Amino acid sequence: MNTKNSASKQVVTAFAPATVSNVAVGFDILGFPIEPQCEPLGDYVTIERDNTNLAICVQAIHGVVSDLPYGPLANTATVALLKMQSELKLNFGMHVTIKKGIAKGSGLGGSAASAVAAVVAANHLLERPLPKEALLAFALAGEVVASGTLHADNVGPSLLGGLQLIHSLEPIPKLITLPIPQGVKCVLVHPKLEVATKMAREVLAATVPLHTYVQQSALLASFIAACYRSDFPLLKSSLQDLIIAPQRAHLIPNFYAVQAKALEAGAMGCSISGAGPTIFSLVEDASGDGGDGGQAERVRLAMVEQFTMVGLATTSWIGEISTEGARVVDGESKR
Amino acid sequence: MNTKNSASKQVVTAFAPATVSNVAVGFDILGFPIEPQCEPLGDYVTIERDNTNLAICVQAIHGVVSDLPYGPLANTATVALLKMQSELKLNFGMHVTIKKGIAKGSGLGGSAASAVAAVVAANHLLERPLPKEALLAFALAGEVVASGTLHADNVGPSLLGGLQLIHSLEPIPKLITLPIPQGVKCVLVHPKLEVATKMAREVLAATVPLHTYVQQSALLASFIAACYRSDFPLLKSSLQDLIIAPQRAHLIPNFYAVQAKALEAGAMGCSISGAGPTIFSLVEDASGDGGDGGQAERVRLAMVEQFTMVGLATTSWIGEISTEGARVVDGESKR
Numbered sequence: 107m108n109t110k111n112s113a114s115k116q117v118v119t120a121f122a123p124a125t126v127s128n129v130a131v132g133f134d135i136l137g138f139p140i141e142p143q144c145e146p147l148g149d150y151v152t153i154e155r156d157n158t159n160l161a162i163c164v165q166a167i168h169g170v171v172s173d174l175p176y177g178p179l180a181n182t183a184t185v186a187l188l189k190m191q192s193e194l195k196l197n198f199g200m201h202v203t204i205k206k207g208i209a210k211g212s213g214l215g216g217s218a219a220s221a222v223a224a225v226v227a228a229n230h231l232l233e234r235p236l237p238k239e240a241l242l243a244f245a246l247a248g249e250v251v252a253s254g255t256l257h258a259d260n261v262g263p264s265l266l267g268g269l270q271l272i273h274s275l276e277p278i279p280k281l282i283t284l285p286i287p288q289g290v291k292c293v294l295v296h297p298k299l300e301v302a303t304k305m306a307r308e309v310l311a312a313t314v315p316l317h318t319y320v321q322q323s324a325l326l327a328s329f330i331a332a333c334y335r336s337d338f339p340l341l342k343s344s345l346q347d348l349i350i351a352p353q354r355a356h357l358i359p360n361f362y363a364v365q366a367k368a369l370e371a372g373a374m375g376c377s378i379s380g381a382g383p384t385i386f387s388l389v390e391d392a393s394g395d396g397g398d399g400g401q402a403e404r405v406r407l408a409m410v411e412q413f414t415m416v417g418l419a420t421t422s423w424i425g426e427i428s429t430e431g432a433r434v435v436d437g438e439s440k441r
Numbered sequence: 442m443n444t445k446n447s448a449s450k451q452v453v454t455a456f457a458p459a460t461v462s463n464v465a466v467g468f469d470i471l472g473f474p475i476e477p478q479c480e481p482l483g484d485y486v487t488i489e490r491d492n493t494n495l496a497i498c499v500q501a502i503h504g505v506v507s508d509l510p511y512g513p514l515a516n517t518a519t520v521a522l523l524k525m526q527s528e529l530k531l532n533f534g535m536h537v538t539i540k541k542g543i544a545k546g547s548g549l550g551g552s553a554a555s556a557v558a559a560v561v562a563a564n565h566l567l568e569r570p571l572p573k574e575a576l577l578a579f580a581l582a583g584e585v586v587a588s589g590t591l592h593a594d595n596v597g598p599s600l601l602g603g604l605q606l607i608h609s610l611e612p613i614p615k616l617i618t619l620p621i622p623q624g625v626k627c628v629l630v631h632p633k634l635e636v637a638t639k640m641a642r643e644v645l646a647a648t649v650p651l652h653t654y655v656q657q658s659a660l661l662a663s664f665i666a667a668c669y670r671s672d673f674p675l676l677k678s679s680l681q682d683l684i685i686a687p688q689r690a691h692l693i694p695n696f697y698a699v700q701a702k703a704l705e706a707g708a709m710g711c712s713i714s715g716a717g718p719t720i721f722s723l724v725e726d727a728s729g730d731g732g733d734g735g736q737a738e739r740v741r742l743a744m745v746e747q748f749t750m751v752g753l754a755t756t757s758w759i760g761e762i763s764t765e766g767a768r769v770v771d772g773e774s775k776r
Contacts, residue, residue, distance in 0.1 A: 135659045273663045273678070282666050282675070313648035319684075323661055324470045328608045330665040331617050340617070343608070349654075 118437035120227035125215035127259035130377035137259035141428035151223035156199035169206035183224035186248030211300035213380035215260030221248030267431030306381035345375025371408035453772035455562035460550035462594035465712035472594035476763035486558035491534035504541035518559035521583030546635035548715035550595030556583030602766025641716035680710020706743035
């Protein structure tokens with residue numbers, strides 16, 4: 107058994123960042139976490155160890171969302187912890203407090219972030235914490251509860267950081283960290299409406315036309331090559347979603363106008379983050395602050411304006427692709 | 442007009458190599474030429490310039506194939522030349538002799554090689570030859586005649602050399618040269634039967650299941666990453682065709698046994714070259730000669746044996762992925 111012997115109360119808080127998945131060209135296989143300049147965007151999970159029994163329960167959910175399930179088999183964080191407890195034969199229970207920084211149904215990997223933060227915090231309670239990669243399967247078990255399908259393109263990057271390619275999930279998840287060209291910024295604009303991931307999956311056709319598959323494959327392969335070559339013109343001509351976004355566009359009012367204006371304002375690419383409705387743009391912007399003068403800020407304003415025109419309030423961020431991923435932010439025994 | 446002034450007879454011969462297209466993970470978008478150690482594998486086209494009229498005609502077809510169309514609008518080489526003559530406003534005719542080194546319906550890009558060799562030879566007759574990239578569109582026009590579809594994954598690598606990714610075809614073809622990990626050898630085994638490209642396309646379903654599309658995308662993206670990382674284990678776990686090969690396997694007797702034995706003998710991957718029936722394997726083999734002691738030779742023998750068992754004679758080659766592509770091998774004015 108891999109647990110601390112101390113009977114003393116232990117409390118650990120971990121943070122897991124919001125993530126953009128799909129990334130236009132890689133449905134279910136590409137994702138990255140975003141690190142806004144102002145303040146972190148993600149979920150915090152605090153775990154209090156309970157040596158008196160094995161129960162894992164949610165004590166509180168607060169922050170930008172509070173109406174999430176408290177049942178241990180329905181909450182993504184506790185499902186992940188139950189899987190971890192069972193697999194590692196942990197001999198303690200956990201009281202879980204979730205502080206949501208990611209809005210529900212926003213397309214920013216909220217369910218994944220809670221599951222990831224939970225397992226990272228719990229890992230810190232172990233005598234010998236596991237490497238992050240070993241936590242992936244536990245967090246994935248949590249993610250399945252929320253989305254209904256096994257996909258690691260939020261969990262993977264939120265946990266590990268960086269632009270992650272999901273090579274395979276079975277028998278164990280295998281991810282590849284792709285290089286991120288220097289000077290790429292991400293703009294996120296979240297219109298105030300909720301898109302349920304399960305519903306966004308249900309609108310997808312069961313098949314892809316062969317011709318479209320070939321075209322999208324060329325774009326995906328070119329995107330991967332562009333990352334390795336730091337080739338911005340190639341990134342720009344690759345970042346197109348011919349398959350998924352066209353089927354989900356109707357779920358997001360004015361999507362095509364937002365996209366067109368983002369590209370007009372200089373974005374290399376603009377598409378739906380995860381299942382939406384958040385829209386992301388990737389922008390070549392070497393300016394340090396992402397402030398008024400930057401290309402990213404011009405793209406952000408152009409996107410926000412198109413949502414405003416159809417009466418939708420927005421929250422928006424500018425940031426870099428984070429290479430750090432989830433981390434312990436407060437724990438009794440710092441590592 | 443971009444033509445030589447001399448009225449003297451000019452004769453140029455060009456060579457274009459055989460190519461492996463699709464490469465398991467990149468249907469219609471990936472290809473490479475092979476350079477066997479013993480002797481070149483490809484087509485030779487000799488063009489004799491005729492300043493007396495504009496006609497483009499096939500004078501002779503010999504080599505491993507001779508029953509190809511002589512009609513200028515039916516032969517891939519002359520269709521390519523007609524396109525070139527028309528676009529560049531060439532004021533001379535051409536007498537074309539084709540020496541086929543690539544068997545018909547073998548899956549080794551024979552129709553592409555003839556078109557490529559033709560335009561490379563004709564280019565050498567110009568006062569100011571064009572860069573190779575500018576010849577792509579002409580050769581493609583020829584390839585369409587043979588295969589019925591516009592795809593550049595044979596023409597591109599045969600012309601330019603190297604592992605080529607077809608980023609896009611319109612408005613002008615855009616190709617990306619991918620890095621080839623050092624020490625990769627290619628084994629080709631051609632069983633003596635003919636598969637017509639058009640027929641091999643007709644067996645393909647019009648759509649791809651979404652789930653399979655996602656899995657194949659992960660393999661393609663991983664393959665591209667593996668090339669840039671020179672990551673042999675990743676190459677091995679990426680080189681799988683879940684979509685096309687399963688639909689064409691029945692056209693090639695014992696395909697699955699050939700594939701299984703190749704992998705057993707140490708191949709990183711084994712799949713159908715182009716539309717088949719040639720099967721290719723990629724092998725990590727740093728041995729200089731590809732001779733008896735090498736891994737590639739063991740894979741070749743294992744593959745040949747499985748065809749022999751079902752009564753099929755074979756021709757086989759071991760070589761490197763050629764980075765050179767098509768070239769003039771004999772011309773009055775050497776460049």
